[in-house]
Amino acid sequence: MDFNIIRAARAILNVTNLEESRRFYVNALGFVETESDDETIYLRGLEEHIHHSLVLKKSDEPSVEVISYKVYSEADLDSLDRFFNEKGFLTKWVEAGTQKALGRALRVQDISGLPIEFxxxxxxxxRYLQRYDLYRGAKVQRIDHFNCAVRDVEKAYNFYIDELGFSCSEYTTADDEKIWAAWLHxxxxxxxxxxxxxxxxxLHHIGFWLSDPMSVIHTCDVLASLGYGANIERGPGRHGLSNAFFLYLRDPDGHRIELYNGDYLTSDPDFKPVKWDLDDPMRQTFWGHAAPDCWFNEASNVLDVHTGKLVTTSDPLLEKKKPTIII
Amino acid sequence: MDFNIIRAARAILNVTNLEESRRFYVNALGFVETESDDETIYLRGLEEHIHHSLVLKKSDEPSVEVISYKVYSEADLDSLDRFFNEKGFLTKWVEAGTQKALGRALRVQDISGLPIEFxxxxxxxxRYLQRYDLYRGAKVQRIDHFNCAVRDVEKAYNFYIDELGFSCSEYTTADDEKIWAAWLHxxxxxxxxxxxxxxxxxLHHIGFWLSDPMSVIHTCDVLASLGYGANIERGPGRHGLSNAFFLYLRDPDGHRIELYNGDYLTSDPDFKPVKWDLDDPMRQTFWGHAAPDCWFNEASNVLDVHTGKLVTTSDPLLEKKKPTIII
Amino acid sequence: MDFNIIRAARAILNVTNLEESRRFYVNALGFVETESDDETIYLRGLEEHIHHSLVLKKSDEPSVEVISYKVYSEADLDSLDRFFNEKGFLTKWVEAGTQKALGRALRVQDISGLPIEFxxxxxxxxRYLQRYDLYRGAKVQRIDHFNCAVRDVEKAYNFYIDELGFSCSEYTTADDEKIWAAWLHxxxxxxxxxxxxxxxxxLHHIGFWLSDPMSVIHTCDVLASLGYGANIERGPGRHGLSNAFFLYLRDPDGHRIELYNGDYLTSDPDFKPVKWDLDDPMRQTFWGHAAPDCWFNEASNVLDVHTGKLVTTSDPLLEKKKPTIII
Amino acid sequence: MDFNIIRAARAILNVTNLEESRRFYVNALGFVETESDDETIYLRGLEEHIHHSLVLKKSDEPSVEVISYKVYSEADLDSLDRFFNEKGFLTKWVEAGTQKALGRALRVQDISGLPIEFxxxxxxxxRYLQRYDLYRGAKVQRIDHFNCAVRDVEKAYNFYIDELGFSCSEYTTADDEKIWAAWLHxxxxxxxxxxxxxxxxxLHHIGFWLSDPMSVIHTCDVLASLGYGANIERGPGRHGLSNAFFLYLRDPDGHRIELYNGDYLTSDPDFKPVKWDLDDPMRQTFWGHAAPDCWFNEASNVLDVHTGKLVTTSDPLLEKKKPTIII
Incomplete structure (x- = not known):
């Protein structure tokens, strides 16, 4: 492929009350507020040198406008545009200057119907990495990943691996060896x-990276002190899959945020993807804890990049199986 | 009163398989094995300078032989003997040398029927406090407390406060202001x-003190690695009541162990006991997590100090109310 | 003895610039400011339920007005007054209401000439123990101890043990077995x-207790971010003696503060004081690091409780020996 | 360039006593011993899925045989061979099977005279990432980097950036804006x-990555317990440059190991290298601590890849300036 996607880079979430969101993300979780106005708040993590990794837009109802990947160069955007068009996807350019702090961006509904952007x-x-005097709450360092619920995981897996150049680090299979869930980087x-x-x-959740496990514990304490106990949905715990030390939160609109520490280096081409059985109890929570139903059933609706309307959802191809759906 | 009880000091648990117990307490949790034979294992924490704080005795069925308090001097034992006899309790002396490493001990069934010893x-x-090369698993530092289920908390509370000289740090009341649970030191x-x-x-659980919160997290990881995931019953989490960062485990016989870090200094007589409402969701788990049913319903049976037989249990005086029974 | 001293409870430090001191203690270290006016700042730790444990008073030059111990009851004050007078010490009563938030207090120059108060x-x-949203910097929990340089340690040791009822946990001896330093509780x-x-x-330093070792690390980062790098005098490190994980800071006036985590329970009368040789390299810093000269040579001058003037200092009885003076 | 270097991957250190080395690296630091014989020990970190990242070879005197980089494919090795030969460097092939567990390798003395290998x-x-029951000491996770003293940093910098495809994250300049030190990835x-x-x-040191800052603290405690206090050369502390939380150790032969946690993501081409002045006190140690002289002056000698003899060293081009030489 003649383009180079670097990493998951930002998301735009529609929220219903900016003040409520600011209190949660800035006051409680410690995101840095780069800039804001009556309609929008731009947030970043403490180690991030870019304008933002999370955009909160005032809206009538919660939804996900787009999840964005950073590419290596402007030329990569043109290559991606050609690629998607050749494959029959309808792309949309958002010109430089249209979005705050951003150069031109290419949007498209991906093979699963997710609104993605490059x-x-x-x-x-x-960068506030060494402004420790500003560290608050979760001391969020940077955006790490998106986790998405899709109807056909194997189709998404093949598209991202074969066409977009992602690699698989870990995956889960059902009894029939069908890919049930996959982690791609x-x-x-x-x-x-x-x-x-x-x-x-x-969109199931956006994962943000923290610098150490104690920050996860402190986050719980701060959230509870501020009356956000009910927003702690799951954890802290260790995922078997990925080895991450995790905490799942629901923001005031129900969007799910994962705070995340752990991970490992996946640079080597000879690293063999780790396979987990759907029924391995240590897969989801290494320590054996069950996750609540809401964690399995609820997720954020996404918008169509062309119409701005909610994308219709479908039931998944494979069986929905509670103890096994994802981490 | 003319005796001086210093602290909770040790417990004797009957277990059905010493090898299974050793694997759990020594290999996984990192207790120091001071001494053992075919019938008994003597364990202590890393900072303890005394022979043991936990005794595991081979038995046909799990139970609690006794929970023990250390007193200041031998004379205190005589005073306690007089005190209990005057109150109509039947005491029992266990002579020095009868119990490994122990001087003479005074046993009695307390006002709730619990087998206690001085x-x-x-x-x-x-002391292995600075033998960091021997630190393993939970790096258990010392015994901290006993938590007991009793039929009439208010009666126990009054006896321990008024007659034995304990102080109350925190307590929980039901709607009618009756004392539902109490923490005494x-x-x-x-x-x-x-x-x-x-x-x-x-006996609901024995609490052991750890030196830092990260040791609680590491314990979960070690337990899961060794196949003890199912033995992690609750946590890690923060108790509202006591502010402890906790983890509850079930040993191979079902005895419950709390690993515990946090706490605060309660030396001052002007410290007013903290009162919690039974229905305050932050009381049990500051972060709002629910505890599993088994945590509320299951506990270890205790023995009669005179007959060695199981003590018959009774239903509690106040309503059993799941979300509120104890921490 | 017929009085009961509970614990080290507060100190009054004279400082030259209240704003500078506030920035250091409140903004950087995270002390809670209970109350203040143009002349005085009253500070406490997050777990403390009393009005203050540290008083900063505006003054022309830095010094220590007094270090204070809390006793069990008002009657203990009268007993202490009698005791000191019988021993030939000149006491001074400070009536209730004279000092902010304080009942009557008894002051005296102790056997080493230190200004102490009961x-x-x-x-x-x-108490802000569970107001985690207010936790900042070092998240100071409570006052723990005073460390004092005196001319004749053995005399001080005997007086505090034999006359005031303290116990010794650890001590250091010189070659001739003379007590060089002692830790009393x-x-x-x-x-x-x-x-x-x-x-x-x-006064060599006041020790404040932190809840976990990571708070010590975070304190260093916050101090450096705020330009207080030069105020970090020694550490972080582990003391062999006491097993504390420590950090020594100098406040804007040069008063030394120890931030401290670790410690162990010393409740038992059969705990034998730990003896360290003056030349054991692990005594001071378990990891073997040397301490800087200033840490050995510099300390805060103290005032006379009667005249308010600086107390004249004398050279110590035993050899000054750098690698061994104290922890 | 038509080759793809993935990362720093392993080093071969000559040591004088394998048992002493094993005690230090395996027993104290917690490296995993993959395999060993009378002449060699092969070590890896807990998250590493490859046979080893550190080789200790029995030898008469300590030295560095080679530091190795992993490349994407066998074809990259041929490209590198061509590249070096065209540039006038004499390369050496080590055939597959010659080195335990390794395919063919290409060795060359780099532009600074360092023995490198691909x-x-x-x-x-x-992988033992989730074998937490095997975690010991420093719980070393993986190799991270090499730090080398060279005569002409600017020449090395240009070669690695322009010819080998490295990027610069941070660098230090002297007064004349000459590059004094550079961090390349x-x-x-x-x-x-x-x-x-x-x-x-x-070779100044090899850096190994730990999973969290508490592991650095625990390492110090374990080392001191085992009598390795004198092997702790510097730290724990925070580097201004790189933001790493560090600890420098000297192994029994004097080879320097850095244990390292912190770091940040440098994936983006628009990340501007951070420039530090040689005299910025926070550059080396963010908290302001000085490093010991030995840390500046001592390093491991390296061998010639062709002759196996020690490479002659030269004085550096720029001034040697203690407070500034490197981190």
Whole structure:
């Protein structure tokens, strides 16, 4: 392929109340607020040198406008445009300057119907990595990955691996050896994106990376102190799959955020993807804890990049199986 | 009162398979094995300078032989003997040398029917506090407290406070302001013993103190690696009551162990006991997580100090109310 | 003895610039500011339920007005007054209401010439133990101990043990078996006060307790971010003596603060004081690091409780020996 | 360039006593011993799926045989061979099977005279990432980088960037804006190799990555317990440059090992290298601590890949300046 996707880079979430969202993301979780106005808040992690990795837009109802990948160069955008068009996908250009701090961006509904975007250029800002005096709450370091529920995981898997150049680090199979869920990466961590069998296309969660496990514990304490106990959906715990030390939160609109520490280096081509059986109890939670039903059933609806309307969801191809749907 | 109880000091648990117990307590949790024979294993924490704080005895069925408190001097034992006899309790002396490493001990069934013991003298041993090369698993530091289910918490509370000289750090009340559960201490931490409304007398758990929260996380990982995932019953989490960062485990016989870090200093007489409503969701788990049913319903049976037979249990006086029974 | 000293409870430090001090103690270290005016700042740790444990008073030059111990009851104050007078010490009463939030207090120059104070009553306030949203910097939990340089350690040791009821947890001896330094406690931790051979009487440092070792690391990062790198005098490291994980800081006036985590329970009368040789390299820093000269030579001058003037210092009785003076 | 270097992958150290080395690396630091014989020990980190990342060879005197980089494919090795030959470097092939577990390897003395090696294939083994029951000491996760003292940093910098495809994350300049030290990477972390102005060519240290900062603290405690206090050369501390939380150790032969946690993602081409002034006190140690002289002056000698003899060292081009030489 003649394009180079670097990594999962940002998401745009529609939220119903900016003040509520700011209180959650900035005051409680410690995101850095780069800039904001009456309609939008731009957030980044403490180690990020780019303008933002999360955009919260005021809207009538919660949804996901787009999830975005950074590519190596502007030329990669043209190559991706050609590639998608040749494959019969309808792309859409968003010109430079249209989106705050962003160069031109290419949007398309991917093979599962997820609204994805590619861009090469975003304004850079001062990195706060060593401004420890500003560390608050979860001390969020950077965006790490997207996790999406899709109707046909194997189709998504093949498209991202064969056509977009992703590699698989770990995956889960059902009894018939069908791929039930898969963790795919461009940067050499466990994932930039994961797909799991479920009602889709929907965004299950956005993963943000923390610098150490104690920050996960402290986050729980801070959230509880601020009255956000009910927003702690699952964890802290260790995923068998990925080895991540995790915490799942629901923001005030129900969008799910994973705070995440752990991971490992996946740079080597001879690293064999780790296979997990759908029924291995240590797969989801290494320590054996069950996850709540809501974690399996609920996810954020996504928008059509062309119409701006909600994308219709479908039931998954494979069996929905609670103890096994994803991590 | 003319006796001085120092602290919760040790327990004797009957277990059905010493090898299974050793694998769990020594290999997985990192207790120090001071001494053992075919019938008994003597364990201590890394900072303990006394011979043991936990005794595992081979038996046909799991039960609790006794929970023991250390007193200041031999004279305190005589005073306690007089005190209990005057109150109509039948005491029993276990002479020095009868129990390994222990001076003479006074046993009695307490006001709730719990088998308790007092001793002043135990052999001392080398402390392994700074033998970090021997630290394993949970790196258990020392015994901290006993938690017991009893039929009538208020009666136990009054007896321990008024007659035995304990102080209350925190307590829980039901709607009618009756005491539902209480945390009582002699050493200036949150507790040496807690009582909660439940089918009793039974031992709910023994709490051991760890040196830092990361040791709790590492314990989960080690337990899962060794196949003990199912033995992790609850947590890790933060108790609202006591502020402890906790993990509850079930040993191979079902005895419950709490690994515990946090706590605070309770030395001051002007410290007012913290009152929690039975229905405050942050009381049990500060972060809002629910505890599993088994945690509420299951506990270890205790023996009669005179007959060695199981003590019959009774239903509690106050309502059994799941979300609120204890921490 | 017919009085009961509970613990090290507060200190009054004279500082030259309240704003500078506030920036250091509140903004950087995360002390809670209970109350303040143009002349004084009252600080406490996050778990403390009393009005303050540290008082900063505006003054022309830095010094220590007094270090204070809390006693069990008002009657203990009268007993202490009698005791000191009988021993020939000149005491001074500070009536209730004279000092903010404090009941009546008894002051005296102790046997080493240190200005000490006893009180039974201080106003209580809301404890912030579970206000994790307010945790900042070092997340200081509570005052733990005083460390003082004195001319004759053995004299101080005998007085505090024999006359005031302290116990010794650890001590250091010189070649001739003379006591070079000693750690003494009333509450069952390693110490409430330590004495070491040095130019005295001076206050070497006040120790504050942190909840976990990671808070020590985070403190260094926050201090460096705020330009306080030069205020980090020693550490982080592990003391062999006491097993504490420590960090020594100098405040803007040069007063030394120890941030401290670790310690162990010293409740048992059969715990034998740990003896260290002055030349054991692991005594001071378990990991073998040397401490800087300033840490050995510099300390805060103290005032006379009657005249308010600086107390004259004398050289110590035993040899000053750098690698061994104290921890 | 038509080759793809993936990452720093392994080193071969000559040591004088295998048993001493095993005690240090395996017993104290917790490396996994994959395999060994009378002449050699093969070690790896807990997350590594390859046979080894560190080889210890019995020898008469300590030295560095080679430092190795993993490339994407066998074809890359041929391309590198052509490249070096065209540039006038004399390469040497080590055939597959000659080195335990390794495919064919290409060796060459690099532009600074350092013995480097490239390989594409190494036997894979079971990863122990989730064998937490085997975690010991430092719980070393994986090799991270090499740090080398060279005579002409700017020459090395240009060669690795322009010819070998490395990127620069951070660098230090002297007063005249000459590059004094540089951190270069292929994998998107701060570095795979760093060069600093010093007597060279020598290997200053090998960096290994730990999973969390508490493991650094625990390592110090374990080392001290085992009598390795004198082997702790510097730290724990935070580097300003790289933001790493570090600990420097000297192995029984004096080879320097860095244990390392922190780092950040350097995947983006628009990330601008961070420039540090040689005299910025926070550059080396963010907290302001000085490093010991030995850390600046001592390093491991390297061998000639053709003759196996020690490579002669030269003084550096730029001034040797203690507070600034490297991190």
């Amino acid at each position: 861009f090469a250029t975003m304004d850079t800002v001062d 461009r940067k050499p961590t466990v994932h930039d994106v994961a797909f799991m069998n479920g009602v889709g296309p929907r | 001793f002043a003298t135990m052999d001392t041993v080398d 002699r050493k200036p931490t949150v507790h040496d013993v807690a009582f909660m409304n439940g089918v009793g007398p039974r | 009180f039974a009553t201080m106003d209580t306030v809301d 009333r509450k069952p931790t390693v110490h409430d006060v330590a004495f070491m051979n040095g130019v005295g009487p001076r | 390989f594409a294939t190494m036997d894979t083994v079971d 292929r994998k998107p972390t701060v570095h795979d190799v760093a060069f600093m102005n010093g007597v060279g060519p020598r």
